[in-house]
Amino acid sequence: MNQKDVLSLQSMPAASASYGRPPCRFINREFFIITYESDPTAIRQAVPEPLQPDGSNTVSYEWIKMPDSSGLGSYEESGIVIPCTFQGEPCNFVAQMYLDNAPAILGGREIWGFPKKWAKPHLIVEDTETLTGTLHYNHVLVATGTMPFKYNILDEQETAKAIAKTQVNLKLIPDVDGTPKIAQLVAYNLDNITVKGAWSGPARLSLIPHVNAPVADLPVQAYVGGKHFIADLTLPYGRVLYDYLQ
Numbered sequence: 159m160n161q162k163d164v165l166s167l168q169s170m171p172a173a174s175a176s177y178g179r180p181p182c183r184f185i186n187r188e189f190f191i192i193t194y195e196s197d198p199t200a201i202r203q204a205v206p207e208p209l210q211p212d213g214s215n216t217v218s219y220e221w222i223k224m225p226d227s228s229g230l231g232s233y234e235e236s237g238i239v240i241p242c243t244f245q246g247e248p249c250n251f252v253a254q255m256y257l258d259n260a261p262a263i264l265g266g267r268e269i270w271g272f273p274k275k276w277a278k279p280h281l282i283v284e285d286t287e288t289l290t291g292t293l294h295y296n297h298v299l300v301a302t303g304t305m306p307f308k309y310n311i312l313d314e315q316e317t318a319k320a321i322a323k324t325q326v327n328l329k330l331i332p333d334v335d336g337t338p339k340i341a342q343l344v345a346y347n348l349d350n351i352t353v354k355g356a357w358s359g360p361a362r363l364s365l366i367p368h369v370n371a372p373v374a375d376l377p378v379q380a381y382v383g384g385k386h387f388i389a390d391l392t393l394p395y396g397r398v399l400y401d402y403l404q
């Protein structure tokens with residue numbers, strides 16, 4: 159390989175890239191999101207400046223089933239998103255993410271800086287009426303969410319707008335000597351969104367303390383509600399919102 163060959167490689171390992179080149183198209187991506195009030199001090203601790211928590215003291219706990227994801231495969235994901243502002247503009251900070259697919263972990267971390275770790279999330283309709291999300295980390299149950307199946311129909315255009323909201327990750331890549339090489343807030347917006355169904359309803363969430371999957375560090379204090387929706391959408395490349403090294 160010459161220098162040009164090296165610089166045109168898609169990702170490591172050179173012999174076989176770990177993930178396809180973005181944009182990634184997701185077909186029938188199914189979301190289950192429980193929004194709840196949490197401890198403002200814990201929220202402030204989880205959100206990196208200059209992002210600001212949006213003042214609602216809310217957190218969204220999510221399960222996402224992705225059966226058909228170009229360049230990545232078929233997988234499930236679970237995690238925590240915190241509504242924030244950046245210079246007064248609303249955005250969601252992606253605080254924790256757990257999933258069961260190597261291409262999506264590697265590509266997600268290397269390109270967009272998603273805070274991804276390997277774990278076992280699962281979203282199903284449990285015998286026979288309850289939308290149920292679980293997250294196991296190293297075989298230990300750390301999260302369970304429940305909501306009645308397709309309870310109240312939600313507006314699909316409003317749902318598409320919510321999906322398109324700016325999302326922000328804290329991308330941290332160390333240099334070979336351990337010092338920070340990349341320390342950025344990276345933003346992206348999902349686009350080409352077609353909502354195929356959207357529902358709301360009451361929801362409940364149980365979070366269990368685990369040192370390697372600290373979802374319970376943002377404890378549930380009160381419930382706002384649950385949302386369930388299915389959409390086709392595209393994840394494009396991101397953009398640097400803030401560079402901690404400049």
Ligand SMILES: CC(=O)CC(=O)O
Pocket residue numbers: 182230235262265266267270272393
């Ligand atoms: C590639 C990605 O990072 C997308 C996702 O898993 O949400």
